[in-house]
Amino acid sequence: MNTEISEGDALWSDLLLRIIAELRDLFERSRESLDAATVEDFNRLFRAAANLETLLQEPVAGTGNHHDQMNALAALRGYAEMLREDIDHQAQDLDEALARLLKAIRMADANPGHGGTIGKPVIAAEPGFILAVDDLQENRELVARYLSRSGHLVVTAASGEEALRTLADADVDVVLLDLMMPEMDGREVLRRIKEHPDWRATPVIVISGSQDMEGIIACIEAGADDYLLKPFNPVLLQARIKAGIERKRWHDREEQYRQQLERNQKFIRATFGRYLSDEIVTDILERPEGLELGGDLREVTIMMSDIRGFTTMSEHLAPAQVVTMLNRYLGAMTDIIMASNGTIDEFIGDAILAVFGAPQHRDDDADRAVRCALAMQAAMADVNRQNAAEGLPELAMGIALNTGTVIAGNIGSERRSKYGFVGHPMNVTSRIEDHCLGGEILISDSTRQQLRGDYTLTNQRDLNVRGIDQSVTTYTIRGRADD
Amino acid sequence: MTEQRPILLVEDNELNREMLTRRLMRAGLRVIVAVNGEEALALMTSAHPALVLMDMNLPVMDGWTACDHARKDAALRDIPIIALTAHAMDADRRNALAAGCDDYATKPIDFPELLAKIERLKRP
Numbered sequence: 392m393n394t395e396i397s398e399g400d401a402l403w404s405d406l407l408l409r410i411i412a413e414l415r416d417l418f419e420r421s422r423e424s425l426d427a428a429t430v431e432d433f434n435r436l437f438r439a440a441a442n443l444e445t446l447l448q449e450p451v452a453g454t455g456n457h458h459d460q461m462n463a464l465a466a467l468r469g470y471a472e473m474l475r476e477d478i479d480h481q482a483q484d485l486d487e488a489l490a491r492l493l494k495a496i497r498m499a500d501a502n503p504g505h506g507g508t509i510g511k512p513v514i515a516a517e518p519g520f521i522l523a524v525d526d527l528q529e530n531r532e533l534v535a536r537y538l539s540r541s542g543h544l545v546v547t548a549a550s551g552e553e554a555l556r557t558l559a560d561a562d563v564d565v566v567l568l569d570l571m572m573p574e575m576d577g578r579e580v581l582r583r584i585k586e587h588p589d590w591r592a593t594p595v596i597v598i599s600g601s602q603d604m605e606g607i608i609a610c611i612e613a614g615a616d617d618y619l620l621k622p623f624n625p626v627l628l629q630a631r632i633k634a635g636i637e638r639k640r641w642h643d644r645e646e647q648y649r650q651q652l653e654r655n656q657k658f659i660r661a662t663f664g665r666y667l668s669d670e671i672v673t674d675i676l677e678r679p680e681g682l683e684l685g686g687d688l689r690e691v692t693i694m695m696s697d698i699r700g701f702t703t704m705s706e707h708l709a710p711a712q713v714v715t716m717l718n719r720y721l722g723a724m725t726d727i728i729m730a731s732n733g734t735i736d737e738f739i740g741d742a743i744l745a746v747f748g749a750p751q752h753r754d755d756d757a758d759r760a761v762r763c764a765l766a767m768q769a770a771m772a773d774v775n776r777q778n779a780a781e782g783l784p785e786l787a788m789g790i791a792l793n794t795g796t797v798i799a800g801n802i803g804s805e806r807r808s809k810y811g812f813v814g815h816p817m818n819v820t821s822r823i824e825d826h827c828l829g830g831e832i833l834i835s836d837s838t839r840q841q842l843r844g845d846y847t848l849t850n851q852r853d854l855n856v857r858g859i860d861q862s863v864t865t866y867t868i869r870g871r872a873d874d
Numbered sequence: 875m876t877e878q879r880p881i882l883l884v885e886d887n888e889l890n891r892e893m894l895t896r897r898l899m900r901a902g903l904r905v906i907v908a909v910n911g912e913e914a915l916a917l918m919t920s921a922h923p924a925l926v927l928m929d930m931n932l933p934v935m936d937g938w939t940a941c942d943h944a945r946k947d948a949a950l951r952d953i954p955i956i957a958l959t960a961h962a963m964d965a966d967r968r969n970a971l972a973a974g975c976d977d978y979a980t981k982p983i984d985f986p987e988l989l990a991k992i993e994r995l996k997r998p
Contacts, residue, residue: 439889458931461960461981462887468982469893473900496982527967 404447407495411440414488421482432474439466468496518542519564519636524554524580525598526572534567537625538632551575555583558590565635568615570599570606578610585614592642594635598623689799691748691812692760692838693820694733696724696767696790699829701741704784716783717741723770731763736811742824746812749799757794757841764790764832765870771830787829793820793863794838822856823865836864845872880904881992882923884914884940885958886932894927894983901989911935915943918950925996926955927979927988930970938973945974954995958983 418425418433425433443463471489478486521543523534531547538545546561548554552575557563566584570577577597584590594616599607607618616638617631698704698720705713721738728735728745732753736744747763748756767790775785795816819835827833839848847869853862881898885891886909898905906921908914912935918926926944930937937957944950957970957978970978976995979988 435889435892442889458960459887462890465960465982466887466889466893469890469897469985472985473893473897476900 404443404499407492407499408440408444408447410488410492410495411437414485414492417485417488421485424482425478429474429477432470432477436467436470436474439463439470443467464496464499468493471496517633517636517640518544519632519639520562521545521565521567521632522548522554522557522561522563523567524548524551524572524577525567525569526550527569530569534628537628541629541632543632551577551580551583554580558584558587558593563590563593564639565632566593566595567632568595568597570597570603570610578606578613581610581613581615592639592646594638596631596635687799688796689749689752689812690756690794690796691746691799691816692757692792692794692841693797693812693816694728694745694747694760694764694790694792695742695820695824696764696788697740697742697824697827699787699789699827701786708783712783715781716778716786719777720774720786720788723774724767727766727770728763731759731766733760733763734810744817746797746799749797749812750810755843757792757838758844760792760838761832761834761842761844761846761868762871764792764868768830768832789824789827789829790832791820791824791827791834792832792838793823793835794841795819819856819863823854823863826854826865832868833865834868836866839866846870847872878904879924879997880906880921881996882906882908882914882917882921882926884908884911884926884928884932884937886910886929890929890981897985898992903992909933911937911940911943914940915947915950918944918953919947923953924998925992926953927958927992928955928975929958930966931960938969941970941973941975952997954997956988956991956995 415437418437422430440463443460446460446463471492475486475489475493478489518541521538523531523538523545525531525534525547526549528549531549535545535547546557546563548557551572554566554568558566568577568580572580577599581595581597584593584595591614595610595614596617596619597607597610597615598619598621600621607615607620611618616635619628619631708716717740720741721743724743725735728743731747733745733747734749736746738744745763747753747760753759768788771786771788778785793816795814797812797814797816799810799812801810816837823833823835834848848866849869850867851864853864855862881903883891883894883898883905885894885907891907891909895905895907906917906923908917910932914926914928914932915935917923928937928940932940935943941955941957944953944955954976955974957973957975958981959966959970959978960981967978977991979991
């Protein structure tokens with residue numbers, strides 16, 4: 392066991408022998424003032440100390456040596472305690488030296504095996520919350536004593552059931568688990584810990600006798616992180632606890648990070664999933680800086696579409712027919728807008744409000760909006776074919792596109808908010824839409840200026856828009872120039 | 875206090891035997907001593923001790939064997955035995971209890987605790 396202790400660690404034996412040497416000095420100096428019986432008891436104490444010293448110098452050999460060591464320690468302790476009873480308080484320095492000796496003996500006792508260390512924590516570890524599970528009270532106390540000394544917080548459990556209850560109540564960093572327990576044994580406790588989603592990552596150090604190597608191997612296979620053999624070396628115990636705590640801390644940090652990420656992603660998906668294409672959502676999620684959700688100014692191309700005469704038309708239809716027709720139409724359009732990476736802001740009856748350029752700006756926002764509008768008009772043929780097959784009226788859609796700077800952000804109250812857009816260009820788009828004929832796509836001059844591709848534009852005109860002093864120049868777009 | 879039945883201390887280590895004898899006597903107990911298992915069995919038969927404090931690691935006949943014998947002997951079966959072991963190991967404690975000891979104390983002995991155990995177990 393000695394070899395497992397790093398250099399510089401004070402062995403309890405060293406300290407003990409040093410204290411005995413001090414005691415002997417004191418005794419020699421005050422010998423004259425002591426009565427014969429006391430002197431005799433001191434002599435016996437020093438004989439026991441000499442025995443111990445001899446034993447400690449022997450190469451460690453089996454339990455016989457250990458037994459003799461314990462006998463020597465027992466005699467030392469017994470005489471020291473008797474002497475403290477006998478010495479009157481005038482020999483205060485002797486009394487104090489005896490008290491120090493007894494303390495050293497208690498430490499030696501708390502460190503079974505030849506080479507225990509004592510004193511200050513040997514292995515500095517971040518303090519942890521340790522659960523020590525052992526059916527024997529002495530063992531629990533022993534472990535608690537070792538680990539408390541290093542600043543760890545130790546809770547003990549006398550049974551597997553108690554251990555599981557503690558795990559449920561507290562955030563345990565490391566479990567120190569005795570394998571041999573009545574009723575629920577260590578292996579069962581280990582199994583339950585490793586099965587539990589919240590406890591799985593808690594490091595478990597199993598403790599068993601050296602004759603139970605098979606049990607230990609089975610436990611490591613079952614997820615135990617480390618093991619100790621009884622009687623364990625306190626230095627090894629400290630080292631393994633330290634490693635366990637570090638492992639737990641790493642895991643906690645990782646878990647915290649993962650949860651944060653998951654929360655963010657959930658939030659973003661919940662906020663945008665319904666009106667953004669998967670591609671944009673994934674794009675946002677993959678941007679390391681995340682998405683600023685505060686309102687900000689964006690230059691966007693706004694699309695507004697509606698069905699000409701829909702309100703009048705729907706008055707002549709059964710409600711179920713209206714819904715069927717709307718859903719078919721909106722479904723087809725939604726697919727196209729999403730495919731063009733547009734952001735659907737809302738449906739207002741038969742009208743669709745969509746935006747290109749928010750939450751993410753792209754250089755081809757206006758072009759995508761125009762191509763999207765063309766694809767939507769083209770898709771109307773198919774929508775109408777289906778309508779005709781069911782005896783439903785033919786639909787004609789108008790689409791208005793306008794480009795301008797709007798405020799984009801989460802708009803509303805805490806209880807109800809949505810990612811939306813506010814600004815004058817939104818209203819202008821709506822006014823342009825009012826002028827659209829069925830099957831027509833009207834774009835404003837501001838959109839035209841953003842276009843990179845060539846399109847066939849006709850019918851330039853200045854619209855007088857309600858509520859706006861200036862007129863708005865618009866064009867009818869017929870298609871791509873190369874079509 | 876007169877005619878108090880003695881405590882039998884079985885301990886081969888002279889310093890410990892002497893020390894424990896004196897401490898037990900100071901605590902007001904009568905003490906007789908044996909240095910090995912054979913002597914212990916003989917004294918258990920002849921002196922009818924109130925209780926036996928038995929070191930388990932003894933020459934000639936060790937404590938385990940002596941305990942085993944005592945437990946098989948109808949006359950000695952009821953004499954309480956406290957094992958004195960040098961090992962703070964579960965195995966030792968379990969073995970001591972399995973060998974028929976009523977309790978155990980680990981060396982170096984916590985004397986007040988030992989006295990409490992003696993008081994609890996010793997026969998009148």
